[in-house]
Amino acid sequence: MTDIPEQLIEHLRSAAKVVVSTGAGVSAESGVPTFRGKDGIWNKMSPQELASVDGFMANPELVWDWYQYRRELMNKVEPNPGHEAICKMERLFDNFVLITQNVDNLHQRAGSSNIIELHGNATRNKCFSCNELFEGDINLKDKLPHCHCGGMIRPDVVWFGEMLPERAIQNAIKSAEEAEVFFSVGTSAMVQPAASLPLIARQAGAFVVEINIESTSLTNIADIFLQGLSGEVLPHLIAELT
Ligand code: APR
Secondary structure, rough: OOOOHHHHHHHHHHOOOEEEEOOOHHHHHHOOHHHHHHHHHHHHHHHHHOHHHHHHHHHHHHHHHHHHHHHHHHOOOOOOOOHHHHHHHHHOOOEEEEEEEEOHHHHHHHHOOOOOEEEEEEEEEEEEOOOOOOEEOOOOOOOOOOOOOOEEEEEEEEEEOOOOOOOHHHHHHHHHHHHEEEEOOOOOHHHHHHHHHHHHHHHHHOOEEEEEEEOOOOOOOEEEEEEHHHHHHHHHHHHHHH
16 A cells, blocks of 8 residues: 655645546546556547547547447446545545546546536537537437537537637636645646646645556656555545544
8 A cells, every 4th residue: 555655644734725636547446448558448449530520520420429338338337435535635625626637427426526627528418519518318319419400419528639618727727826735646647738737736836746556747746656546545645634
């Protein structure tokens, strides 16, 4: 079990604002495949084909089916102790923000509420043409559902090459600037602008902690690198704190 340095406990005890930023690794122990690394989704499938506007325009049924497959998987899995520990952190600290790149809705199901969804949420859909939002399941009368405006309906997630929701990225940058302790958990730190958030936090004076099973490009600038499974390290951190 990874030791929690006393220095981190001290920083957390006095921190006015704590921010946690998560990637796919935090859901790996729930059984949701990550995108990169061993068994990563992008090792077998093409992000351009399945997670880009061009890919959707070229083959909307394929992209829609892939997201239906991922949504069925998301409905079959449960939040893991890492998600639950982050939910406890929200109650432990007066000023806590969770930023996530994940679209699997597992943080929400674990009970986290103050969440900035940087890349959207795959439980929601929107019209490709008029952007109308569709919460919850869509009854699939036909292979590819269409909006009343005639546009195709797509998952409400950010695809490669698309801009992030303006409010989400502004709030995330503001939270990183205000953080006294900033956690980067389960992300390869390879996709912008999420990968810049820990750097912004560090430059603003935050104590930066990385939790990952392996080092990343962020490891060298983090104040502390806790190598281990987020579903084990985070509950251990909570136990040390409470
Ligand atoms: N505990 C902690 N870290 C883990 C665990 C675990 N149990 N399992 C895997 N990891 C780490 C891996 O070492 C890797 O660094 O999680 C990271 C997952 O990296 P990616 O698969 O690249 O996921 P992420 O960083 O979230 O990708 C960012 O890329 O494809 C886009 O939009 C997609 O939001 C995604 C973005």
